[in-house]
Structures are given as C-alpha cells and as structure tokens.
Amino acid sequence: MRYLEVIAQDRSGAGAADTVRFRFHEEEQMPREVTETDRQRMKALGNTYLKCAWFNSGEGEARHLRIFSQNPSADGTPETVRLHFHEGPVIAYKAAVRDLDNDGVFELILSSDVDNDGRANRTDRNRVRALVREFLKISA
Numbered sequence: 001m002r003y004l005e006v007i008a009q010d011r012s013g014a015g016a017a018d019t020v021r022f023r024f025h026e027e028e029q030m031p032r033e034v035t036e037t038d039r040q041r042m043k044a045l046g047n048t049y050l051k052c053a054w055f056n057s058g059e060g061e062a063r064h065l066r067i068f069s070q071n072p073s074a075d076g077t078p079e080t081v082r083l084h085f086h087e088g089p090v091i092a093y094k095a096a097v098r099d100l101d102n103d104g105v106f107e108l109i110l111s112s113d114v115d116n117d118g119r120a121n122r123t124d125r126n127r128v129r130a131l132v133r134e135f136l137k138i139s140a
Helices: 035-042 043-050 122-139
Strands: 002-010 020-028 065-069 080-087 090-099 107-113
Touching: 002 043, 002 107, 035 043, 035 122, 043 065, 043 122, 065 122, 080 122, 090 122, 107 122
Parallel strands: none
Antiparallel strands: 002 020, 002 065, 065 080, 080 090, 090 107
C-alpha cells in the first residue's frame, strides 16, 4: 500500500508544532523522505495539518498522520481517501472522504474532532477536505 506519513514535532518545547516532516511509503520499500521540490508542493498540506494539533514533543514520531487513497474501480481516480491519525502503532482516530458516484467530487466526508478542540464540527470536515485536496495534488 502506498501512503504519505506526516509527522509534526515541537522541537523547541513551546507547546506547539514547529517542524513538519513528510515520508512516502510504497509497498515493501524503505520510506522515502521528500525532496525540496516535494516540500514546496506540500506546504499547504503541512500548514493545514498543523491546525490539527496532532504533534509530538521533541523529536518523537509516535503521533503522525497516514493518508492514502483507494481506487477499487481501478479507473485511475480515487473513490476514497483515508486519514489515520496514529498514536504509535495504534490508530487514535480516523477520517475519510468518499466519491460516491465516481465523478471526481467527494460527496461524503466522515470525520471526528481532527483539530482536537473538543468538538466534531464543520471546521473538522473542512480541515479533512483541505488535507485530502492537497494530498491528491501531490499524489497525482
């Protein structure tokens, strides 16, 4: 399975993430750190992810996001994009978007409180939508 791993870290100890790292994983291959060109394309995704407040103290990597698309119809367009927010090996919570009629528009957005503000609301759905939009730009 191919996915993107996003890791935010609070290296300064200020109580908020100040570093975002990205890794591409592909099947059984070793993870690939992104290049500087990739990083420029991922800036919007990183900024949106920082709003989710899912980060590690110091240089830890236990908290991270794995984002991947699925194309069961094999027509080349994703019908589902899944976001798994991990706490180590455990998925702490999930979000997903679905294109129900395979027209390129995601009609269904399933999310919990992805920005960790204590409420699952429209803001969370908008953050999921933005993360997916940016992910699809770089995975295309």
